[in-house]
Amino acid sequence: MRIDVVSIFPEYLAALDLSLIGKARRENLLDLSVHDLRDFTHDRHRTVDDTPYGGGAGMVMKPGPWGSALSRIAAESPVTGAMVDKPILIVPAPAGAVFDQQMAYDLATAPHLVFACGRYEGIDERVLEHAEEDFDVRPVSIGDYVLNGGEVAVLAMVEAIGRLIPGVIGNPESLVEESHSDGLLEYPVYTKPGSWEGREVPEVLLSGNHNKIARFRRNKQLERTAARRPDLIVELDPATLNRHDRDT
Numbered sequence: 538m539r540i541d542v543v544s545i546f547p548e549y550l551a552a553l554d555l556s557l558i559g560k561a562r563r564e565n566l567l568d569l570s571v572h573d574l575r576d577f578t579h580d581r582h583r584t585v586d587d588t589p590y591g592g593g594a595g596m597v598m599k600p601g602p603w604g605s606a607l608s609r610i611a612a613e614s615p616v617t618g619a620m621v622d623k624p625i626l627i628v629p630a631p632a633g634a635v636f637d638q639q640m641a642y643d644l645a646t647a648p649h650l651v652f653a654c655g656r657y658e659g660i661d662e663r664v665l666e667h668a669e670e671d672f673d674v675r676p677v678s679i680g681d682y683v684l685n686g687g688e689v690a691v692l693a694m695v696e697a698i699g700r701l702i703p704g705v706i707g708n709p710e711s712l713v714e715e716s717h718s719d720g721l722l723e724y725p726v727y728t729k730p731g732s733w734e735g736r737e738v739p740e741v742l743l744s745g746n747h748n749k750i751a752r753f754r755r756n757k758q759l760e761r762t763a764a765r766r767p768d769l770i771v772e773l774d775p776a777t778l779n780r781h782d783r784d785t
């Protein structure tokens with residue numbers, strides 16, 4: 538997979554050199570480039586923002602530098618004009634569709650993702666309209682709160698997507714049982730020692746009875762999800778519940 542990120546703070550994205558995502562880049566499973574938007578300006582002050590038409594607080598990102606940056610990235614995309622799908626342009630913004638695990642799975646199969654990090658009050662709307670010619674444009678939010686810019690949201694999204702690329706996680710089994718993979722939160726986990734600060738590991742986990750352990754874990758998933766995220770219980774597909782779940 539190819540990923541391009543455009544930002545006025547490329548240093549923010551330095552964390553993508555680390556850990557699992559950094560390793561995926563070094564192993565060429567992920568070809569990720571970060572671009573400085575100011576490299577696409579043409580004035581002495583490398584200006585990227587200006588005052589909003591119609592008045593109001595704050596500044597708006599100028600269309601020119603964004604148009605130049607996105608044209609260059611589209612021209613160099615591995616997704617060529619002859620292909621049916623365009624590269625996906627993700628525009629992080631609190632006004633976007635909410636990012637979730639399903640969106641991460643969908644995006645993990647795309648050949649080319651581009652992230653356009655806005656700052657200030659946002660990017661001139663015409664940039665997104667114009668970008669429709671070359672990209673599948675998707676405004677995306679990571680939750681109902683406001684960040685100062687898209688960079689931190691991109692760190693979260695690239696980590697969530699990147700770990701789903703085949704080969705990035707050594708043991709793909711670990712993707713099967715994690716939170717949200719089946720619409721439920723994950724079960725609690727324990728390791729040695731068996732007794733710690735007077736607290737014991739649940740006995741069933743020491744029993745060696747794999748059916749009982751699976752039932753215990755599944756019940757914990759259901760209890761936790763009901764207590765912490767009742768909204769997820771409402772969304773559950775009844776077909777994913779088994780006969781034993783109904784007794785829980």
Ligand code: 6GU
Binds near residue numbers: 680681682683
């Ligand atoms: Cl994706 N961007 C910004 N600037 N703020 C956000 C967000 C994204 N998601 C939630 N708040």
